[in-house]
Amino acid sequence: MKIDPRNPADLSAQIASAIRDAIVGGRLIVDQRLPSEAELAEQFEVSRPTVREALKRLAAQSLIRTQRGATGGAFVNRLSFPEAYYQQITTSTLLLSMNAVSFETACEARYALERACAPLSAERRTADHLATMRAEIHRQAQPGLTDEAFCASDVAFHRALVDGAGNPVLSYQLAGAVEAMQPLMNMITFTARDRARIVALHQEIADAAEAQDGAAVTAGLSALEVETQELAQSVFAARAARLDAKARLGS
Amino acid sequence: MKIDPRNPADLSAQIASAIRDAIVGGRLIVDQRLPSEAELAEQFEVSRPTVREALKRLAAQSLIRTQRGATGGAFVNRLSFPEAYYQQITTSTLLLSMNAVSFETACEARYALERACAPLSAERRTADHLATMRAEIHRQAQPGLTDEAFCASDVAFHRALVDGAGNPVLSYQLAGAVEAMQPLMNMITFTARDRARIVALHQEIADAAEAQDGAAVTAGLSALEVETQELAQSVFAARAARLDAKARLGS
DNA sequence: GGACTTTAATTGTCTGACATTAAATTCACA
DNA sequence: TGTGAATTTAATGTCAGACAATTAAAGTCC
Incomplete structure (x- = not known):
């Protein structure tokens, strides 16, 4: 899930796609916490705003939910009816x-x-x-x-x-x-x-x-x-x- | 479409929602260009990254597409079959x-x-x-x-x-x-x-x-x-x- | 032991900057 | 005068660093 080719187009879309594939493919399961934005930025070698744009894309599809605070973060969301x-x-x-x-x-x-x-x-x-x-x-x-x-x-x-x-x-x-x-x-x-x-x-x-x-x-x-x-x-x-x-x- | 209550929660979600309502409600029509990110930031009185997060949410739902360059910007997208x-x-x-x-x-x-x-x-x-x-x-x-x-x-x-x-x-x-x-x-x-x-x-x-x-x-x-x-x-x-x-x- | 305070981790937002792209414009040259 | 190349310009894409807000957990005092 880490790989991001040096394709210079739309990094946030690529990251969103990689995470989405991980969710749809079952490598990330419901209620599992994603790495923090800072960690994701480091993993994908991009800046935090770029990671955030990717996460917002996923949130728009109800694939993740976010929670603030000490134990917060982005969690894989159970898509409700x-x-x-x-x-x-x-x-x-x-x-x-x-x-x-x-x-x-x-x-x-x-x-x-x-x-x-x-x-x-x-x-x-x-x-x-x-x-x-x-x-x-x-x-x-x-x-x-x-x-x-x-x-x-x-x-x-x-x-x-x-x-x-x-x-x-x-x-x-x-x-x-x-x-x-x-x-x-x-x-x-x-x-x-x-x-x-x-x-x-x-x-x-x-x-x-x-x-x-x-x-x-x-x-x-x-x-x-x-x-x-x-x-x-x-x-x-x-x-x-x-x-x-x-x-x-x-x- | 301008209004954004002083509700401090999730500005980007509110902005995305406002624009989405404008599209679904027909106030923004297919292929119409939205204001630039800088103009939207001014209108909604937020920063550009916040506007961008909102636009990415809409892009994730195929509601808009973006185009770079001089005459670029965000355009209302025709949702194709x-x-x-x-x-x-x-x-x-x-x-x-x-x-x-x-x-x-x-x-x-x-x-x-x-x-x-x-x-x-x-x-x-x-x-x-x-x-x-x-x-x-x-x-x-x-x-x-x-x-x-x-x-x-x-x-x-x-x-x-x-x-x-x-x-x-x-x-x-x-x-x-x-x-x-x-x-x-x-x-x-x-x-x-x-x-x-x-x-x-x-x-x-x-x-x-x-x-x-x-x-x-x-x-x-x-x-x-x-x-x-x-x-x-x-x-x-x-x-x-x-x-x-x-x-x-x-x- | 319980209520309160502090602390730490995380997301949310802002500022300012630079890179990249692509159309419009300008300008040199035939 | 027409054409093609160079420049300008306006927009998105990305980055770095900072601060605010929130929340749970750890620590502290009584």
Whole structure:
């Protein structure tokens, strides 16, 4: 792990990479303390600020945590599920917002992934998961609800459905799909959305989950996908029509 | 974006967070240049090393890239799909290796996610995807293949199946599931694995994909999951038996 | 023996400097 | 006047040394 070729480019990135490899490769284990910054500087034959930049890179990926004081230092961090969720959501959000992904593609991926959880969730959902879903449906039916609150409740509903599968790895993988698509779908469809229709579909899904009918849950999700795609298409069509009218007015 | 409370803790983390929020919130757009390190230091009223630590944190998340020279600086980076893949795989690998996730849970999640792609892939796979799958199957049947090469080929086969869905968002989400589970499953089952059985199942899946039969692809994946789970159970049982024998020997 | 003080180790931050890079500019020369 | 080489300039990359802040452990006093 010591070696650092005389490659003059980006020493801090090289050092970060060397330490990351040691962690991923198991040569540094969870909660193990790294050498102090001064020792690392000596080992790699660089200055302390350079070592610090490398450590900050690792900290940004939640690979290490630092602690001040006499027995402080940098420690290999156990990547917790909440941290992994957060990273997953951030990455997914950026990927979608920066890469001109079509609504259709994103929506298709989202529902395909959620349907993957449907059979498991129908089989294993606890009373608690059902109660959460029912509560969110009830909230969504409130007339005074803001658009933001409705969307947050929508996310919470789907989250409960996904968590119902009782598989934390699956929940982690779905975090991006469920929570990163939300701003995207919300911004596009909230003007045209028929809340009653969505609440009815949610009701259908919750009923199917209660009856432990996986096929029905899957069907409900598919219906929700169709609804969302049609909504988006109508919004896009209306938008195009407006642009077209404006163009004709201008000519 | 300027504000930095007099909170004395972790200035570089606060600055990184402020800039990250500006990027995620769209106030800084792709390829836009950030102020120079000296200007940022002045704005945030900190020293340049502190600013640099903040920028390295963002660079570690591929949120910015830096360029040296007269017109250089830090630029908001377009998060590319390959970068997102890499982060996804790293995060998934660490999450699994550090959190005592059972084989059963990981395997279940992996196949549930892959089944989510099956109907789409059966419908849309190109001749190219089919050719890749066939080629990998052929390679897997070679007698002299090392275990590592067999596993790499296994990953390539599943990757082709997933990419066949023609949905880059789905491919990104599956990167962790397909590529992070590989070392895990490999290390456990490679001793007991019957390659011929796996090749036969792969053949079944490829045939189903060629016939555009989504249900058959799904069934093939489920069969592969059952095979893998049974294999793992037999390995664990054998391991437990060995331990038990050793314990009795010792007493 | 317990509460308090001191000490030492470590990270966090700052200052100032120099090295390196690459684009823009200037200038000599054809 | 046009072109290519040399210079300038602005930025990041790196370094050295220092001090502040924090925290646990060792030491000390009652």
